[in-house]
Amino acid sequence: MSNAPTSLEQAIERCAQEPIRVPGSIQPQGFLLVLDHSNLSILQASENSQQWFGQPAQALLGRALPDLLAEGVNLRELLANLPEDEVFPFHIGDLQLHPQAPCQAPLRVLAHAHDQLLIVEFEPSARRVSQHSDYYPLVRAFVSTVHQAKGIEELLQQAVRQIKRITGFGRVKAYSFGADGTGTVLAEALDPGYRSYLGQSFPASDIPRQARELYCINRIRVIEDADYQPAALVPELNPRTGQPLDMSFATLRSVSPVHLQYMRNMGTQASMSLSIVVDGKLWGLVSCHHEQPRAVDFQSRTACELLANVLSLQIEALEAHDSTRFLLDLRQYIVRMLAAMADHDSVSDGLLAQPEVMLQFARASGAAIISAERCELIGHTPPAAQVNALVHWLGQRGGEWVFHTDNVRRDIDVLPELAEHAAGVLAVAISQIHSHYLVWFREEQARTVDWAGRPEKHIGAQGTLNPRHSFERWQEEVRNFSAPWEPLIIEGVAELRTAVLGIVLRKAEELAQLANELKRSNKELEAFSYSVSHDLRAPLRHIAGYSELLNELEGEHLTERGKRFLGHIEEAAQFAGSLVDNLLNFSQMGRSALRLSDVDLNALVEAIRNETAPDYAGRTIIWEVAQLPKVYADPAFINMVLHNLIANAIKYSRDRDPARIEVGALQHADETEVYVRDNGVGFDMAYVDKLFGVFQRLHRMEEFEGTGIGLASVRRIIERHDGRVWAVGHVGQGASFHFTLPHQLPTA
Template structure:
């Protein structure tokens, strides 16, 4: 069998995650993007102990006039009260933006502020907030969010939710391309939905290796509502002084929207042929399920109001995807329960449990979604469907006795684990094992055939990271042209619901055996 696009759970032999990239401390960069200002404040008196070097440009204040001074020197008393309230709130609920007004060259300038409370200091992010455009007013955004939410509620599958999401986010934001990535079990991302301008490259269905979003970056998405790069060609602003005097080390910028980006990622945007990007996490059950990635050919800095709307929508989209996945899983579980009931009836109306498992129109094959089954018990072998030759099954059992425990075991890459199974890979590239009495070599075995998959990557994943001769500096791949890889010696992946059904069946069989004996 050959499929154009591999399922999300297909086993990929090589691990494309990068320990090197994943070990880079992205939160200790001491640099921010220059479209905002970052102030580090002491918790006791709101004294400025660190400031980004672009303070003169955005606040109109000299660095030496700001450092060491209380924030109250630059803001009216009511706003200082507001800062104190927001700091107190940030310790026990989500961070809520608020407005602060600084005076620059005699004119009042409004900034959107976010406070991040740490153990010994406070980070205050400031972004200039010009009057919101009409389309970014609260009422206009609220109406659009309500409309998009109503569309999402009508979607019946994860794929439909994803496609509606990218299309509507593109309309809402004006980004040139919006993609929905879903992570596979090895953290490679596959594009499952796309909306784009026709002159933008088509990435639908392509996989991107895990090193494109290494572990360190993935972890930060769990604490940041979005990642925005308004213009890739920026000059980062340093924090002055370099070392935070309150802790005598670099300041932790994990929570900061303004945190600067690794140079390799900016190169990555060059190779993608985009000037601006924004990514929003899809989080399900406190785990990163995927990303919404927005690209623009020119620099683009969405208003804070629009970003907030996107943040809200990413949470709604996450909830809708979670609901569709749950519905799909519940439907599958219900189907498997019905088949399990049929199987139980066969078990208890047959002379032995083996006779009950391998009858014609075998529900065992349906229950585990397998094409062949073998029952080995008390020296006999019963089979159903398409199975390897009996001598091969017995050799497989010897291998299982030597290498596997007495727990239920499943693999979708048997030939890579048991080399001799390559001789019958077309019948058994996937295997599920339900031990009855492992010491005696008594098992229920289920077989899945090889499914040859053609995976289309966004560029050659083997060239995802290109190290320089010094072994320290590195670059991303410079081409995202479709690169096809054929995956062999694998079956369709085992679903959690199928493994659960297998364990329930094993319990029923062991109970039946005990009743037969005693």
């Protein structure tokens, strides 16, 4: 290890890298031998084995262990009792050493196979520090009452009380780990004179990462004396593997010197830790402390292990029960929200119909529904502008569809104003294309944390991490945090997103089906319109022709009244003929194929001006025709568009002297915009959506003649070119009509 100064982060990482599974030594209350499976010869021995065998550990290497035991001990037969696939130490019996050994007291022997080796541990069997000779009644009493506990804290309290009775430790406490690894003491049993830690917290850094992993697989650890002198293994490397011995499951495994100093700083000389493992994860610990060295015999350890396993299973059952109820509530909320969405035209409208359900679903104080058109807020939320800024930030970060934080100020530092209104955010994107989000907010929950000593780490002279010296209660005010988002809620949000996408897809399919039906109906209507208008042309022409002929032949014999009636017939027939012709043209626009080519707009406008010149003879019109570009379109159809727009400009400006008509164009990145502007009567923008409909008129026929089909024809032609059409007008101030044509590639 380098002697150079190091940062706190480096020291913490070094601590996390300490090889605690291969310490190379054991605690000296017993001794350890490593055997070859095939011949039971000794490959490694702890150096303190000399205390029991009367000869150095080096002298034991290579010898068969059965030769060192008392006569009549059939070691192979005892080892045959080892459970298959069992990695934990198994009590194979109490044995005596060879008569020549200085120690003739029975030794408790624990064996387990690991890493293709056989690890055998010996410890005195006569040690008994507990007043109980039979632990079964204590364990049975605990097992029979665990189901009566009303909650996890009551269950933990029962457990620490029984473990204290079994072991006799001066203080036994149970604590659970939070999401950040902080341990909080939830139950405690202690003798007079011992400091209480109930309700206090221990920082996550007190237990390094690799220690937490080891707690998950080996659920008990005993330290009989914090001042013990470790007994090294001889040789240091195992001759079979060439590596240090992995003692993950060894009962006598030596522990980190940093932890031993931690114990001494805490005033603890002996300890025992029992893991509470729930759903395969380290949920918490039962930690036993004593102010003096204290042995824990095999029976006591076995009873406590059993009790800790029952405790873990019961906590898992309680949490599973709570999770199931919580999950059922979430599903009910999801079903209610989905039902509301299905009953409305949009996701937003459905959720807005059930605002309290949306908040209860995420246990939130506020929510927002963001779509391309609007930002709807529910409950206590930041202002809409900040919510939109949040959605913009979410869209830029990419990654997962679901984002959550319980500290906005820390995790979204680019939006400091947001933290003034909310501490927690949970957001889910409900579109893969558009910026559509559902967002929930939680308010700040300021709280006071009681730490067992100031949770600060210090670096030693060698760059190692030193444990804190004081465990006096130290309070910290924690701000800017909301209640953390429960994992089930985060999973529920992902499930809700999938369901919403399903509803959107179903609505899209319904719209597509309606569009197909509408398209088919439009085709049928076009065919009908074409047929009717085509069939009406002949009789209307007959009416017009015969009325004109009647006027010529018999006009002098008609009364003035008859002549007036005949004139009305001629006008009506001519108007009906024009209407039928326009309808026929309109229906043909959807049936005829586009014949695309380069179109000179300047030439079209000039030709239309000449064609319509008789319509404005005797009027003063100021024409402002800009230099127009060439476009790629159907020449005949674009001629109809310009003819309709220019003819309308001439017609609706007839009361102006002078009339002013402007024709111009604008070039955009991907399209050309053409406009026709006049200073005529204009129109009310409240009715702008009616302008381009068939037979829609904003002025009376008596004032301005027309069939009401011209602008509908304009829209149909431009839409067939994948363009857009719109109008802007003001009553008495004129109007401007615009259409766009997309730029076409040369290969189009």
